[in-house]
Each structure stands twice: as structure tokens, then as C-alpha cells.
Amino acid sequence: MPYFKMRYLLIALVPxxxxxxxxxxxxxxxxQDKCASYGYxxxxxxxxxxxxxQDQQRADDQRRTMESLERQDRRDQAxxxxxxxxxxxxxxxxxxxxxxxxxxxxxxxxxxxxxHGIGCEVDNPDDDSDD
Numbered sequence: 001m002p003y004f005k006m007r008y009l010l011i012a013l014v015p016x017x018x019x020x021x022x023x024x025x026x027x028x029x030x031x032q033d034k035c036a037s038y039g040y041x042x043x044x045x046x047x048x049x050x051x052x053x054q055d056q057q058r059a060d061d062q063r064r065t066m067e068s069l070e071r072q073d074r075r076d077q078a079x080x081x082x083x084x085x086x087x088x089x090x091x092x093x094x095x096x097x098x099x100x101x102x103x104x105x106x107x108x109x110x111x112x113x114x115x116h117g118i119g120c121e122v123d124n125p126d127d128d129s130d131d
Contacts, residue, residue, distance in 0.1 A: 031055070 035050035
């Protein structure tokens with residue numbers, strides 16, 4: 001797994017793991033204490049609504065965390081794609097642009113049109129004679 005994914009995975013999983021270390025009973029006790037601190041009495045509809053709100057907020061927090069990680073992953077992928085595209089575009093074409101008579105070896109669409117058959121004259125770099 002690439003480093004960037006591992007880093008974001010750890011960012012997401014550490015809080016979930018810490019929350020996972022809290023048992024359901026302990027989490028319920030924390031939620032009950034929080035709702036009681038708001039002034040709601042156990043056994044009332046408002047207390048039950050408060051407990052449901054605590055659970056819903058926890059679920060929303062986890063969903064937002066996962067969405068944030070997915071957005072970051074998409075941004076990272078787009079950056080990698082852009083880097084790969086620019087790397088492919090920067091390859092230097094080392095084919096000769098002109099033949100020995102000065103004629104272009106490429107047509108107007110950029111297709112190579114150099115020597116294509118038997119009997120084509122090519123420059124010999126070791127030949128010192130002038131024609």
C-alpha cells in the first residue's frame with residue numbers, strides 16, 4: 001500500500017480504534033452523562049432524543065472522516081495522473097527532424113516520413129567526403 005494511503009488510513013483508524021477501545025456500555029454511560037449534563041432526565045423522551053442525537057453525531061463524524069479521506073485520495077490520484085501525463089509529454093523525440101537534403105522527415109500531422117525503403121540514402125557519420 002502506498003505511503004500516502006497508509007498515512008490517511010492511520011489518521012482515520014486511530015480515532016476509530018480509540019473509540020473502539022471503549023465498550024458499548026462505556027460509550028452509553030458517556031452519552032448518558034452528557035445528556036444528563038444538558039438537564040435531561042433518564043426515561044424521558046427528551047433524554048432518548050439526546051441519546052439518539054449522540055449516536056447520530058458519532059455516525060456523522062465517521063462518515064465525514066471517510067468522505068474527507070476519499071476526497072484526499074481522489075486529489076492525490078489526480079495529482080499522480082497529472083505528473084504521469086507531464087512526464088510522458090516531456091519525452092524528447094530523438095529522431096532526425098530533417099534529412100541530409102534539408103527535407104522534413106515529418107508530415108503536417110507529425111507522422112515520421114523519413115527514409116522508408118531499400119536504396120534510401122542515409123548520412124554516414126564516418127564519411128568525410130563532400131558530394
